[in-house]
Amino acid sequence: MTEERLSFQAEVAKLLDIVVHSLYSDRRIFLRELISNASDACDKLRYEALTDPSLREGAGEFRITLRVDADAKTIEIADNGIGMTRDDLIDNLGTIARSGTESFVKQLQAAGKTGDANQIGQFGVGFYSSFMVAGHVEVYTRRAGDTQGWHWTSDGGGEFTIGEAEVSAPGTRIVLHLRDDAAEFLEPWRLKSTIKTYSDHIAIPVVLLGTEEQDGETKDTEETLNEASALWTRPRSEITDEQYTEFYRHTAHAFDEPWHTVHFKAEGAIEYTGLLFIPSQKPFDLFQPERKTHVKLYVNRVFITEEAPDVLPSYLRFMRGIVDSSDLPLNVSREMLQHNPVLRKIQNGLVKRILGDLKKRAENADEYATFWETFGAVLKEGVYEDQDRRMDVLELARFRSTTADGWVSLADYVARMKTGQEAIYYITGDDPEVLKRSPQLEGFRAKGVEVLLLTDPVDEFWINSVPTYQDKPLKSAASSAEGLDAVADAEDEADKTDEEKAPADQVEALAKALQESLGESVKEVRPSSRLKESPVCLVAEDGGMSLHLERMLKNAGQSGMGLGPGAARILEINPSHPLIKGMAAKAANGGAGSGMLADMGQLLLDQARIVEGEPPADPVEFARRMSSIMAGAL
Numbered sequence: 001m002t003e004e005r006l007s008f009q010a011e012v013a014k015l016l017d018i019v020v021h022s023l024y025s026d027r028r029i030f031l032r033e034l035i036s037n038a039s040d041a042c043d044k045l046r047y048e049a050l051t052d053p054s055l056r057e058g059a060g061e062f063r064i065t066l067r068v069d070a071d072a073k074t075i076e077i078a079d080n081g082i083g084m085t086r087d088d089l090i091d092n093l094g095t096i097a098r099s100g101t102e103s104f105v106k107q108l109q110a111a112g113k114t115g116d117a118n119q120i121g122q123f124g125v126g127f128y129s130s131f132m133v134a135g136h137v138e139v140y141t142r143r144a145g146d147t148q149g150w151h152w153t154s155d156g157g158g159e160f161t162i163g164e165a166e167v168s169a170p171g172t173r174i175v176l177h178l179r180d181d182a183a184e185f186l187e188p189w190r191l192k193s194t195i196k197t198y199s200d201h202i203a204i205p206v207v208l209l210g211t212e213e214q215d216g217e218t219k220d221t222e223e224t225l226n227e228a229s230a231l232w233t234r235p236r237s238e239i240t241d242e243q244y245t246e247f248y249r250h251t252a253h254a255f256d257e258p259w260h261t262v263h264f265k266a267e268g269a270i271e272y273t274g275l276l277f278i279p280s281q282k283p284f285d286l287f288q289p290e291r292k293t294h295v296k297l298y299v300n301r302v303f304i305t306e307e308a309p310d311v312l313p314s315y316l317r318f319m320r321g322i323v324d325s326s327d328l329p330l331n332v333s334r335e336m337l338q339h340n341p342v343l344r345k346i347q348n349g350l351v352k353r354i355l356g357d358l359k360k361r362a363e364n365a366d367e368y369a370t371f372w373e374t375f376g377a378v379l380k381e382g383v384y385e386d387q388d389r390r391m392d393v394l395e396l397a398r399f400r401s402t403t404a405d406g407w408v409s410l411a412d413y414v415a416r417m418k419t420g421q422e423a424i425y426y427i428t429g430d431d432p433e434v435l436k437r438s439p440q441l442e443g444f445r446a447k448g449v450e451v452l453l454l455t456d457p458v459d460e461f462w463i464n465s466v467p468t469y470q471d472k473p474l475k476s477a478a479s480s481a482e483g484l485d486a487v488a489d490a491e492d493e494a495d496k497t498d499e500e501k502a503p504a505d506q507v508e509a510l511a512k513a514l515q516e517s518l519g520e521s522v523k524e525v526r527p528s529s530r531l532k533e534s535p536v537c538l539v540a541e542d543g544g545m546s547l548h549l550e551r552m553l554k555n556a557g558q559s560g561m562g563l564g565p566g567a568a569r570i571l572e573i574n575p576s577h578p579l580i581k582g583m584a585a586k587a588a589n590g591g592a593g594s595g596m597l598a599d600m601g602q603l604l605l606d607q608a609r610i611v612e613g614e615p616p617a618d619p620v621e622f623a624r625r626m627s628s629i630m631a632g633a634l
């Protein structure tokens with residue numbers, strides 16, 4: 001039989017190098033990984049056999065078997081699941097299909113360098129974890145429905161071999177040739193306790209095959225090591241936290257602890273069981289454009305799909321786990337699940353349950369903060385996507401703000417609004433610390449008015465879909481400062497008077513002069529009531545696109561849509577600032593030195609742009625003007 005020698009994908013070779021050479025604190029996880037794969041393989045075949053029963057003809061019950069050969073120093077893990085074709089072997093065991101592979105391997109390498117063995121264990125390297133204990137791995141496999149079997153081998157270096165092989169029945173058998181330092185796994189008790197710890201939740205029996213001497217004869221023995229019933233069908237009181245965690249890790253292909261577990265049975269018009277988890281760490285694909293959800297759908301304990309679009313809405317795509325219903329037909333095809341009314345009802349029930357649980361967990365602010373920091377940006381999508389539950393999601397949202405440390409809810413905000421304050425103010429941007437110091441907020445700061453700092457890209461989108469919260473309008477502090485005058489001054493501000501300001505007619509003249517010299521670069525120049533320390537700032541038109549959104553779209557290459565810089569920007573000038581006062585006096589003086597005024601105006605506009613995190617319109621001109629004005633000051 002011919003054997004082909006092939007190279008691993010570069011990332012796999014790197015990963016293997018780390019797996020082989022790092023010291024794991026807990027090498028037992030190789031068993032969990034291989035059993036988890038075997039169980040998935042059985043689920044896949046069970047599903048395919050629903051439409052093509054011939055795939056399972058002659059096959060017995062699904063089961064996963066373990067066999068130890070102490071003399072040969074091997075462990076075999078075998079299943080009668082879906083099996084693999086030659087191409088499957090190359091794709092599945094020669095490459096890493098997961099998204100973000102490169103960054104995954106980089107993180108793993110970094111963890112390997114720091115020697116943080118526990119951290120490596122959390123990455124979960126699936127099948128490749130075999131090489132933690134084995135110097136040589138063989139895979140015998142045959143795809144259900146095929147007659148040809150295959151033999152795959154590797155010693156964990158850069159290469160693997162594939163050749164044809166006689167494989168008597170569909171399924172996969174993995175033979176691990178243990179390294180000397182892993183001989184402990186030849187002990188049956190070691191295998192048994194490992195299965196109990198990590199794989200008890202697996203719904204398919206995991207059977208240890210062996211022999212024993214009886215009356216001078218050698219007899220075959222079989223011992224089932226796990227409970228072998230679907231975990232979600234067992235009563236909650238009989239399931240330990242560890243079992244929930246291991247089940248989560250298996251279904252989610254994750255390695256962290258769940259932050260929250262929901263296990264319930266819905267009874268009534270539609271019956272279903274949900275066992276769902278909120279991870280504590282961000283899954284890799286959270287911000288991929290497909291925004292796929294990952295809850296596995298079962299019908300009467302038969303795995304149907306992980307891709308049913310309607311099990312959960314996209315804004316809950318961080319959830320993991322399973323839903324099992326007896327109210328869907330077993331032969332439901334994945335296509336039939338599109339817009340399925342039963343599934344819609346299940347979705348409604350699940351969403352209600354999850355949001356309800358989150359509300360309860362939010363009572364513990366510290367714990368909730370860890371959830372919010374990990375998944376808040378995703379959950380907020382629900383504000384504009386789920387019209388029916390917009391307010392529920394909004395109640396769960398938390399924000400940074402100018403006056404409070406930590407996270408603030410809208411209810412907190414409203415409860416401490418200032419006397420005379422009618423609106424909820426927010427500002428959007430990239431960095432809360434920079435936003436806090438924005439000139440646009442000077443007036444708000446002076447009056448002690450709290451402003452919410454919205455720094456997730458998604459904020460730009462949902463915010464416009466919520467006109468009011470508890471009857472208070474939500475207003476951008478970066479456009480209108482309208483309403484600020486009605487708020488009582490903070491004590492130390494109250495004694496400042498209009499006398500400190502430039503006379504209104506002079507300010508008017510300056511605004512006009514600047515408007516003329518700046519031309520198209522701004523929509524309007526107007527005196528400001530919000531500025532206290534800065535001479536100028538840029539604001540967006542009331543109800544118009546925020547400066548931050550404009551920048552986001554520009555960065556995304558959408559400036560061709562007439563959203564060029566300055567599309568609707570207003571330059572506000574501060575009539576109490578010494579510089580503006582001086583310029584106003586000059587402007588009122590009949591345009592004396594108008595060339596210099598124009599240069600100053602341009603410099604002030606560029607300065608306002610820089611404060612917004614943008615480059616000056618023309619850096620060369622900016623430098624020339626700056627030098628010329630500095631020279632004049634000497």
Ligand SMILES: Nc1ncnc2c1ncn2[C@@H]1O[C@H](COP(=O)(O)OP(=O)(O)OP(=O)(O)O)[C@@H](O)[C@H]1O
Binds near residue numbers: 038079083128253
């Ligand atoms: N026993 C098996 N039977 C059939 N296919 C298998 C078996 N073991 C592995 N595979 C295939 O190989 C793929 C890669 O397995 P691997 O364990 O490396 O990753 P995974 O299970 O997809 O994800 P994770 O890294 O979370 O474990 C699987 O997705 C599956 O398609």
